[in-house]
Amino acid sequence: MKYEIALIGNPNTGKSTIFNSLTGLKQHIGNWPGVTVERKEGEFNYGGFKYKVVDLPGIYGLTARSIDEKVARDYIVNEKPDIVVDIVDASNLERNLYLTLQLIELGANVVVALNKIDLAEEMGYKIDVKKLEELLGIPVVPMVASKNIGINDLKNVIDKSVRKKPTEIIYPNFEPYILKLIDILKQDDDLAKRFNLKYIAIKTIENDKYVSEIVKNSKIYDKLKPVMDEIGNELNKKYEDAELAIAEERYRIISNIVNSATIKKGGELTISKMLDEVFTNKYLGVPILITFLWMAFNFTFNVSDPFSGIIDMIFGWLGDFVKANMGEGWLSSLLADGIIAGLGNVLVFLPPIICMFFAFSYLEDSGYMSRAAFVMDKIMNKFGLHGKSIIPLVMGFGCNVPAIMSARTLEDEKDRILTILVNPLMSCSARLPVYVVFAGAFFSAYAGSVIMSMYVLGVVLALILAYIFRKVIFKGRPSHFVMELPPYNKPNWKNIFGNTWERSSKFLQKAGTIIFAGVVLVWLLSVFGPTGYMGPEALENGELLANSWVAVLGHALEPIFSPMNWDWKATVALFFGFIAKEVVVGTMGVLYGTGEDQLTRALTGAFDPITAYAYMAFVLIYMPCIATVGVIKQEIGTKWAIFSVLYGLALAYVVALLITIFGKLIF
Amino acid sequence: MYPMAFTREGDKIIIKDLNGGQGIVGRLVDMGLNVGSEAVVVRNQNTGPLIVSVKGSNIALGRGLAMKIFVDNVR
Numbered sequence A: 001m002k003y004e005i006a007l008i009g010n011p012n013t014g015k016s017t018i019f020n021s022l023t024g025l026k027q028h029i030g031n032w033p034g035v036t037v038e039r040k041e042g043e044f045n046y047g048g049f050k051y052k053v054v055d056l057p058g059i060y061g062l063t064a065r066s067i068d069e070k071v072a073r074d075y076i077v078n079e080k081p082d083i084v085v086d087i088v089d090a091s092n093l094e095r096n097l098y099l100t101l102q103l104i105e106l107g108a109n110v111v112v113a114l115n116k117i118d119l120a121e122e123m124g125y126k127i128d129v130k131k132l133e134e135l136l137g138i139p140v141v142p143m144v145a146s147k148n149i150g151i152n153d154l155k156n157v158i159d160k161s162v163r164k165k166p167t168e169i170i171y172p173n174f175e176p177y178i179l180k181l182i183d184i185l186k187q188d189d190d191l192a193k194r195f196n197l198k199y200i201a202i203k204t205i206e207n208d209k210y211v212s213e214i215v216k217n218s219k220i221y222d223k224l225k226p227v228m229d230e231i232g233n234e235l236n237k238k239y240e241d242a243e244l245a246i247a248e249e250r251y252r253i254i255s256n257i258v259n260s261a262t263i264k265k266g267g268e269l270t271i272s273k274m275l276d277e278v279f280t281n282k283y284l285g286v287p288i289l290i291t292f293l294w295m296a297f298n299f300t301f302n303v304s305d306p307f308s309g310i311i312d313m314i315f316g317w318l319g320d321f322v323k324a325n326m327g328e329g330w331l332s333s334l335l336a337d338g339i340i341a342g343l344g345n346v347l348v349f350l351p352p353i354i355c356m357f358f359a360f361s362y363l364e365d366s367g368y369m370s371r372a373a374f375v376m377d378k379i380m381n382k383f384g385l386h387g388k389s390i391i392p393l394v395m396g397f398g399c400n401v402p403a404i405m406s407a408r409t410l411e412d413e414k415d416r417i418l419t420i421l422v423n424p425l426m427s428c429s430a431r432l433p434v435y436v437v438f439a440g441a442f443f444s445a446y447a448g449s450v451i452m453s454m455y456v457l458g459v460v461l462a463l464i465l466a467y468i469f470r471k472v473i474f475k476g477r478p479s480h481f482v483m484e485l486p487p488y489n490k491p492n493w494k495n496i497f498g499n500t501w502e503r504s505s506k507f508l509q510k511a512g513t514i515i516f517a518g519v520v521l522v523w524l525l526s527v528f529g530p531t532g533y534m535g536p537e538a539l540e541n542g543e544l545l546a547n548s549w550v551a552v553l554g555h556a557l558e559p560i561f562s563p564m565n566w567d568w569k570a571t572v573a574l575f576f577g578f579i580a581k582e583v584v585v586g587t588m589g590v591l592y593g594t595g596e597d598q599l600t601r602a603l604t605g606a607f608d609p610i611t612a613y614a615y616m617a618f619v620l621i622y623m624p625c626i627a628t629v630g631v632i633k634q635e636i637g638t639k640w641a642i643f644s645v646l647y648g649l650a651l652a653y654v655v656a657l658l659i660t661i662f663g664k665l666i667f
Numbered sequence B: 001m002y003p004m005a006f007t008r009e010g011d012k013i014i015i016k017d018l019n020g021g022q023g024i025v026g027r028l029v030d031m032g033l034n035v036g037s038e039a040v041v042v043r044n045q046n047t048g049p050l051i052v053s054v055k056g057s058n059i060a061l062g063r064g065l066a067m068k069i070f071v072d073n074v075r
């Protein structure tokens, strides 16, 4: 026998933490059918039974105004899990219970996981759990998920509750109307079998679109309609808006419950309050945000540097070793010139990428990100963006793929599309290798500033384009800003390292598959030419290489970029960079030779500082990598994915050309 | 009754009326800002968004929206 349980709760209540504790490593991530909301599933065993756990999105209510809410409601209504575990933040009981009541209305078999008891106590709250259970009519399990306290109790209570009947909720001011409606509704057997009729009745009064459709298709609709209208008229006379009146009734009941179940009332978190005094200050907020980002970048470069050095050394040594011991054959060349040189040049960037993901995971976990949205709201608005757009934009410095997915927190479609379209301009860590290699070769004394200038250029372009797109394509104003600012967290290292690992391992996977395939392809196209197999000598001998397929491709593309004075090898690298921007350096590693010294020497022959800078800018802008294009398509459709490629190419060309022209004029 | 945007930091207020369209009003209610709820203005710097503390959580609200939420002071 296998039971199915669902986890639900407001955002930031500890859902992920509880999900991880319950299921351990037995997890599986997919998508909800038809929508792109992530669906996490896991399993655990308890008392001889198997439990499947489904993680639902973090939401405030079940009215289904957003995709997340719709997913949660449809799942509970249609798939009827055996238990719905509602994770309630004990430090914020009143607001959290609003969702709990709606779950009970739905007829779900609810168990409350009363999490963050430690935080509530720190604030001075004391909650009578027994009393709360009694008033709500459902089991309540106190927990401190971040310290693994209460997980076993939760499993135990789930085990005891699976075969129980769900409880019922009574709204005194509306009960007569609800009963009247149920009387008619229950004449439709099919309806009664599929739904909790009380839910249907309440939602009918609330004029909920989804339930209205269901009721309209019922055979008792003719009988129901006059009663519905009569009730509607009566309620409209009594209250201005029936939906809001029911909401108030819920809050009234909650307020009573909370008052009787709270032994001691708490105050606010003094530390959070003090931090917000500074972080959300109108003068200090933005400088502080910039300081944090600056610190994140500094951390990334300084901490990762020695590790990158080690990796570079290992790959250099590996290449020499293979060459020395495996002779001159094609296999040795594929290994040394292709795979080791190409991958080596990319993997050198694993340390900075891990560090960058770590820094951003830390910022996210600390609760600071929502403050960033707060202080940036006004500035973002000036450029046609929403305050919340800042979160995907900052995350873009790590990788554009998760960044674009995080734009889902933007409810308004126009805001979301706009935020996604400019996201690729935020320079992700994959572009860093290109900057480092070029800045090191041409601007050694100012390498740091030159690299920073790329990030700034990306941000400036993103803002300008957002402004233009808002004026031309998405006319109107950004939607209203509403966002909860959760209290600041002490770092939860398990979460931070988990997040860092999840994202870094995606990079490793990419290195092992796409980038690997990319460099092998480049190698193959280098040792083969229109005349056939030329042998690995091609990579050593410029004249031979000039007859290879890469050269053919490079020469074909070269004229397009002739105003910028880039040679065909650099051009080909751009072509393959579409696979993943790391491949630009990977390709250069294959074509120009491996190791920092050799690559630097080769580059100084092929570029001058101005054409090099133009090249860096082009790589920053020219088009999102395959994975990013894929995720843009998934999130907002093919049309916009194509648009992002086209505008990227055009913009990159114009910017690189301008840099070349003005660079030559000035220097 | 006056717009929330005109409150001052530290004011104790009661929500009197919510405007701005079905979607946004529903979201405010879900987040605990229903008509009749009491809140404290934590941040209002006469520019940028506001922060109000309601039912134990801090909610940030854009200034434009704060012009559409009507409140009264609580003594």
Ligand SMILES: Nc1nc2c(ncn2[C@@H]2O[C@H](COP(=O)(O)OP(=O)(O)O)[C@@H](O)[C@H]2O)c(=O)[nH]1
Residues within 6 Å of the ligand: A009, A010, A011, A012, A013, A014, A015, A016, A017, A018, A058, A115, A116, A117, A118, A119, A143, A144, A145, A146, A147, A365, A489, A492, A495
């Ligand atoms: N003080 C405290 N913090 C917790 C507890 N459980 C989770 N957290 C923290 O709350 C934050 C949000 O947790 P998460 O699991 O990501 O919540 P989700 O957004 O609901 O998935 C994280 O920083 C956790 O470390 C708890 O019991 N006590």
Ligand SMILES: [Mg+2]
Residues within 6 Å of the ligand: A015, A016, A017
């Ligand atoms: Mg989570």
